[in-house]
Amino acid sequence: MLRTILTRRSVRRFTTDPVTDAELRDLLRAAMQAPSAVDERAWQFVILSGDVLASYLDLNGNTPRGAPTGILVCCDPGLEKVAGYAVQDCSAAVMNILLAAHAKGLGAVWTTVFEDHRPAVRALLGIPEAVVPFAFVPIGRPAARPEPADRYDEGRVHRNGW
């Protein structure tokens, strides 16, 4: 497991091979095992593929193309028990998706949905006004897998005080 965490890298180039429904379900199961503020689970997930995915990518130039599918993670403030914590819930869920994908030999990358783009994303997908498209994770088989990089920085570690 530690090895999975240490060797995971963002994957931005994909083959055209499909991702199965069972694989997506495993990733979503991993996402929903994330902890959340007082177990509120203030998240929603939209699987994108085909023409809808293509339209989404046209709206978000920052997202790598080429993956056959992906998961749009949305914050649902209507589910919050503690105001303002949905971003943390959803970030934890995204992290689990990325790790589960890597563990299964899939590639994925955390891309943001910029605030400016959210109205168009809502319109494209029929997402309720109160729900916030938060992050999109393209998922596919890696065309190239970046080498692991050790990001440990002792300078960020403090002991019993700054």
Next chain:
Amino acid sequence: MLRTILTRRSVRRFTTDPVTDAELRDLLRAAMQAPSAVDERAWQFVILSGDVLASYLDLNGNTPRGAPTGILVCCDPGLEKVAGYAVQDCSAAVMNILLAAHAKGLGAVWTTVFEDHRPAVRALLGIPEAVVPFAFVPIGRPAARPEPADRYDEGRVHRNGW
């Protein structure tokens, strides 16, 4: 790895057995392998133990007692390349700490540092004003390990539209 994600639970009761420096380093290494917005890594970590940990717990009644140590994860907006993304960076780092702890047989739980408590936490630990104490993760050996719970909810999954 998927099993580690699926079986992880929040641990709130700990034995008095110590956690080694090597174990803590592994958890911090895992934390810093998290992705961050344009790789900004807007995080800092403070290891708490002994009297300092006891004083921290006196300030934060919401945090379970009994763990011999823990990691305070702080957002450092001064390191942000994209304003406002440190919370996402730090949430991903916390998720990796929780998974790495579980993988190593340790117990951990994500506790929040409430805004009201932050000035006192900064004063206790000498944390710079610009740095935000974000989450504290107590770490120890589980006195009780909760049974895995399947949180998958098909109702949160949408396909190519709401």
